Amino acid sequence: MSAKQVVAAYWAAVGARDWETLGSLVAEDVRYEVPQTRERVRGRLAYVRFNADGFPGDWHVEVERITGGGRDAASVIRFSVAGETQPGVCFFDLGADGLITRITDFWPDPYEPPANRVGLTERY
């Protein structure tokens, strides 16, 4: 499987809360990091538990795009819970065996554009 296909399978497993399949896609020593909060999770069991328990509510995920090469990929998802939707951006690194070894997760929140940009952009 290409990195893109592995990431598509990853999101399908997350969306289905299929933690067994999720665990089978990540390396035993997988490392997950959120640069914005400086949170880190290390190891397959801890990572599956983080996914199962770390996101309360009846959320669902929709994959917007996946781009990738041979051993790494990046995805944009829409994460929805309680009527709110926000984008999530993940980068994935894979080992030679095709398992995901590293996940870097970003959650970009809305913000007001800087005042100096008025006239340089339009809004949609």
Next chain:
Amino acid sequence: MSAKQVVAAYWAAVGARDWETLGSLVAEDVRYEVPQTRERVRGRLAYVRFNADGFPGDWHVEVERITGGGRDAASVIRFSVAGETQPGVCFFDLGADGLITRITDFWPDPYEPPANRVGLTERY
């Protein structure tokens, strides 16, 4: 050039404030969007002007990673200005001629992790 190489050339041009080269890498009808602010810039001239005038200060960019396939790619950069550094994440789509047709830009700010995650993650 692969999408990865085009994106590497893109960041080299931005970092050098080489607006002529930047313009040569994007399509005439390039579209730039920031989902967090819902800002949009359309067209090569407007996009080069946005880059030249939209980011005040003596900033510099450092490319952390680029992942990509044939016609699209994603990058993580560190954007530094006035002693502060923040990550920037961009997705790029390329046309058949190798020019960048679409740029989707995210600026993920730091935030405090949700309380329910204590015990599921460590901090670094």
